Amino acid sequence: xxxxxxxxxxxxxxxxxxxxxxxxxxxxxxxxxxxxxxxxxxxxxxxxxxxxxxxxxxxxxxxxxxxxxxxxxxxxxxxxxxxxxxxxxxxxxxxxxxxxxxxxxxxxxxxxxxxxxxxxx
Amino acid sequence: xxxxxxxxxxxxxxxxxxxxxxxxxxxxxxxxxxxxxxxxxxxxxxxxxxxxxxxxxxxxxxxxxxxxxxxxxxxxxxxxxxxxxxxxxxxxxxxxxxxxxxxxxxxxxxxxxxxxxxxxxxxxxxxxxxxxxxxxxxxxxxxxxxxxxxxxxxxxxxxxxxxxxxxxxxxxxxxxxxxxxxxxxxxxxxxxxxxxxxxxxxx
Numbered sequence: 001x002x003x004x005x006x007x008x009x010x011x012x013x014x015x016x017x018x019x020x021x022x023x024x025x026x027x028x029x030x031x032x033x034x035x036x037x038x039x040x041x042x043x044x045x046x047x048x049x050x051x052x053x054x055x056x057x058x059x060x061x062x063x064x065x066x067x068x069x070x071x072x073x074x075x076x077x078x079x080x081x082x083x084x085x086x087x088x089x090x091x092x093x094x095x096x097x098x099x100x101x102x103x104x105x106x107x108x109x110x111x112x113x114x115x116x117x118x119x120x121x
Numbered sequence: 122x123x124x125x126x127x128x129x130x131x132x133x134x135x136x137x138x139x140x141x142x143x144x145x146x147x148x149x150x151x152x153x154x155x156x157x158x159x160x161x162x163x164x165x166x167x168x169x170x171x172x173x174x175x176x177x178x179x180x181x182x183x184x185x186x187x188x189x190x191x192x193x194x195x196x197x198x199x200x201x202x203x204x205x206x207x208x209x210x211x212x213x214x215x216x217x218x219x220x221x222x223x224x225x226x227x228x229x230x231x232x233x234x235x236x237x238x239x240x241x242x243x244x245x246x247x248x249x250x251x252x253x254x255x256x257x258x259x260x261x262x263x264x265x266x267x268x269x270x271x272x273x274x275x276x277x278x279x280x281x282x283x284x285x286x287x288x289x290x291x292x293x294x295x296x297x298x299x300x301x302x303x304x305x306x307x308x309x310x311x312x313x314x315x316x317x318x319x320x321x322x323x324x
């Protein structure tokens with residue numbers, strides 16, 4: 001699925017080839033902790049889709065965060081953000097919400113986090 | 122930690138929202154250890170290539186040489202309930218690392234700063250960066266077997282912390298004290314958010 005270890009690490013150029021020269025995603029809403037899942041029913045990728053895009057959609061056949069998908073695929077997070085953003089735009093992936101930037105977390109949400117952590121003790 | 126195969130790497134489909142906490146500190150202070158102690162998955166690692174202009178003045182050829190470094194970030198996960206998941210990102214505190222993982226700090230609930238009392242000065246950079254960014258944080262003192270024990274007030278003074286910044290003692294290798302450190306942070310964030318809301322209502 002992914003290349004051998006360190007395939008991209010030797011060169012900073014390769015990620016930009018995969019993203020067709022872009023270093024920024026088309027949307028800012030896809031955080032590194034965004035939860036991704038492939039569209040259901042699955043939508044077929046265009047023949048021009050890259051190996052990495054195909055691998056990402058396959059990785060997200062069930063619910064997973066963007067950063068986990070990147071780690072499992074051994075791809076840089078910055079690259080996966082660009083790919084995920086495109087794939088959300090094209091309807092191949094769905095993203096579930098994380099906290100919007102510059103918004104205070106709600107007290108109800110914080111309480112949920114506290115309750116969840118206290119159960120671990 | 123029980124190792125998870127690829128079949129168990131996924132989240133329950135009922136999960137709707139992800140939140141994150143940053144675990145920051147100087148190199149070797151126990152960030153990854155703490156993340157590993159509380160994570161339900163084996164901590165994962167992601168890497169970015171960082172390009173830095175090399176520092177040097179005697180550049181006779183007049184060329185800007187650049188060096189590339191691979192920088193790793195370890196992270197873990199706790200499914201808090203059927204709809205909510207928490208990610209913990211262990212990252213060095215310096216600004217250049219945060220810029221590297223674009224969006225790492227945005228939307229974070231807060232930051233757990235791990236310090237080692239044997240090398241307190243290593244934490245100054247990290248704390249300064251957090252104060253600049255206005256992110257709520259709690260200091261967790263990772264107690265190594267050979268570290269001298271200090272009182273919370275002594276450390277607060279040495280680290281020049283604000284009076285309300287929580288300081289907790291912790292053994293990053295153990296789950297319970299690590300979870301407690303996270304709870305202190307979230308309680309602190311809760312009280313901060315409450316105070317901000319009260320001020321907004323009053324004005």
